[in-house]
Amino acid sequence: MKYSHLLIDLDRTLWDFERNSEQTMRELFDKYELQKLCHADFQTFFDAYHIINAGLWKAYNNGTLAKEVLYVSRFSMTLDHFGMTDTFALGKQLGDYYVFESPKKTALVPGTMELLRYLKAKGYTLSIVSNGFKEVQFEKMRTSGIDVFFDNVFLSDDIGWQKPHRPFFDHVLQRLHAQPSECVIIGDDINVDIAGARNAGIDQIFCNFSGAKADFEPTHTVSELKSIMEIL
Numbered sequence: 001m002k003y004s005h006l007l008i009d010l011d012r013t014l015w016d017f018e019r020n021s022e023q024t025m026r027e028l029f030d031k032y033e034l035q036k037l038c039h040a041d042f043q044t045f046f047d048a049y050h051i052i053n054a055g056l057w058k059a060y061n062n063g064t065l066a067k068e069v070l071y072v073s074r075f076s077m078t079l080d081h082f083g084m085t086d087t088f089a090l091g092k093q094l095g096d097y098y099v100f101e102s103p104k105k106t107a108l109v110p111g112t113m114e115l116l117r118y119l120k121a122k123g124y125t126l127s128i129v130s131n132g133f134k135e136v137q138f139e140k141m142r143t144s145g146i147d148v149f150f151d152n153v154f155l156s157d158d159i160g161w162q163k164p165h166r167p168f169f170d171h172v173l174q175r176l177h178a179q180p181s182e183c184v185i186i187g188d189d190i191n192v193d194i195a196g197a198r199n200a201g202i203d204q205i206f207c208n209f210s211g212a213k214a215d216f217e218p219t220h221t222v223s224e225l226k227s228i229m230e231i232l
């Protein structure tokens with residue numbers, strides 16, 4: 001076996017973030033009567049939220065935005081976008097609802113359970129490496145039933161550094177008492193997971209589910225999770 005430690009990203013690699021997020025947003029849209037308040041249908045609202053949220057996450061990953069601000073701003077800024085004013089209080093309610101409800105959703109990327117069972121049976125040490133928030137990542141893993149497969153959970157929230165930054169990976173290697181050559185990362189984000197690991201000397205399996213372009217060649221690239229079983 002070439003590797004002994006598998007570092008696996010959670011959101012969008014195993015936990016189907018898009019499906020779970022959309023389901024939560026639909027609930028929230030109805031419960032808070034956002035159609036009436038924003039004069040927009042769900043898809044229009046969700047599309048705007050998506051763009052605003054992605055921009056804020058970029059700032060969060062760069063360390064220039066606090067998560068408490070992100071929680072509220074992604075909603076208050078979306079409400080602003082639809083012409084509402086004084087949006088902080090409602091933005092906060094929506095942010096709280098989202099953070100409370102979304103981790104209860106259980107949709108997984110196709111092939112997740114089969115892959116985790118396979119990897120565990122092969123004797124790998126499995127560790128989650130995630131930039132997601134501490135308050136929600138454990139609950140997502142528990143409710144979707146994948147927590148039992150993991151030996152370690154490394155969260156940027158605890159480490160104080162986020163992927164793709166080198167100190168995040170150095171911390172993980174130190175905690176695992178592992179050399180970079182003993183590890184491989186499995187992740188869906190070319191800039192955060194794959195470039196970050198590469199920079200730390202760790203091999204990569206890029207889960208390119210959406211056919212994204214990479215400006216360098218990851219160690220391995222797959223278009224679906226089950227192909228990882230041919231590599232490991």
Ligand SMILES: [Mg+2]
Nearest residue numbers: 009011012013
């Ligand atoms: Mg991800």
